[in-house]
Amino acid sequence: MLTNIFTRFTTKDDSSGSGILRTEYTLDDGQTVKTYTNPFTISTKGISKLKFRSMDKAGNEEIPQELEIKIDKTTPVIALNVSSDIIWPPDKQMINVTISGSAEDNISGLASKNLSVNDEYHVYNLTFDDLNQIVPLEAWRNGNDSDGRTYKVQAKTEDKAGNVGIVEKVVLVAHDQKN
Ligand SMILES: [Ca+2]
Ligand SMILES: [Ca+2]
Numbered sequence: 001m002l003t004n005i006f007t008r009f010t011t012k013d014d015s016s017g018s019g020i021l022r023t024e025y026t027l028d029d030g031q032t033v034k035t036y037t038n039p040f041t042i043s044t045k046g047i048s049k050l051k052f053r054s055m056d057k058a059g060n061e062e063i064p065q066e067l068e069i070k071i072d073k074t075t076p077v078i079a080l081n082v083s084s085d086i087i088w089p090p091d092k093q094m095i096n097v098t099i100s101g102s103a104e105d106n107i108s109g110l111a112s113k114n115l116s117v118n119d120e121y122h123v124y125n126l127t128f129d130d131l132n133q134i135v136p137l138e139a140w141r142n143g144n145d146s147d148g149r150t151y152k153v154q155a156k157t158e159d160k161a162g163n164v165g166i167v168e169k170v171v172l173v174a175h176d177q178k179n
Contacts, residue, residue: 008039009052018057025052045071046107075165076105076113076157080131082169087139090173094136097171101131101155108160119151131155141173149173 009023023036027048042048048071053064083098103113117126117135121142126135141149151171158164 007042007050009036009054021055021057023052023054025050042069043071045073047071070108070161072105072107072159072161072163074105074107075163076103076110076159078103078155078157078165078167080153080155080167080169082153082171085169085171087137087171087173088177090139090141092138092140095139096134097137097151099131099133099135099153099169101167103131103155103157103165105157105159105163111158111160111162113155113157116154116156117151118154120149124151137171137173139173141175146175148175 009025024033025036026033027042027044027050029049030051036052042050048069050067050069051064052067053062055061078101080099080101083100084095087095087097099115099117101115103110113129113131115128115131115133117124117133117137119137123138137151149172151173153169153171155167156164157166
């Protein structure tokens with residue numbers, strides 16, 4: 001679940017034993033078997049399977065052990081939609097805007113997801129932990145706000161490897177109908 005994995009095997013034989021002869025490992029299900037000498041870095045993206053076993057000088061072989069290593073360098077995939085991107089007319093009515101969002105991360109999985117709704121007049125400052133909401137937005141802009149009033153809908157997610165994904169949608173209370 002990290003961005004890179006630094007691998008170090010520690011081996012021990014019981015004190016009455018004959019001592020470790022060597023440790024072997026494979027990253028491709030046995031097609032290439034290597035003898036472990038020094039710590040190494042695994043940076044292959046996605047899911048890798050590390051299999052390893054040790055043998056002692058008396059010829060005893062350990063049952064192979066397996067470790068699943070997830071290297072996740074990609075942000076979660078987010079889909080975000082709003083039911084209206086323009087609110088009209090600016091008559092101070094509250095308009096229900098449906099926000100539909102989903103997020104997934106198929107390597108390490110999602111650690112968190114948040115939805116926020118803000119507006120440029122700093123009247124709205126809402127946060128949710130569910131990306132699906134119905135939010136009443138005020139259909140109003142100041143008469144001298146020539147580019148209209150902007151509501152910003154933001155979905156922010158983080159996966160378990162710390163990759164952060166952000167997707168934003170804008171809902172506009174237009175200044176006039178030509179906008
Ligand atoms: Ca990811
Ligand atoms: Ca504006």
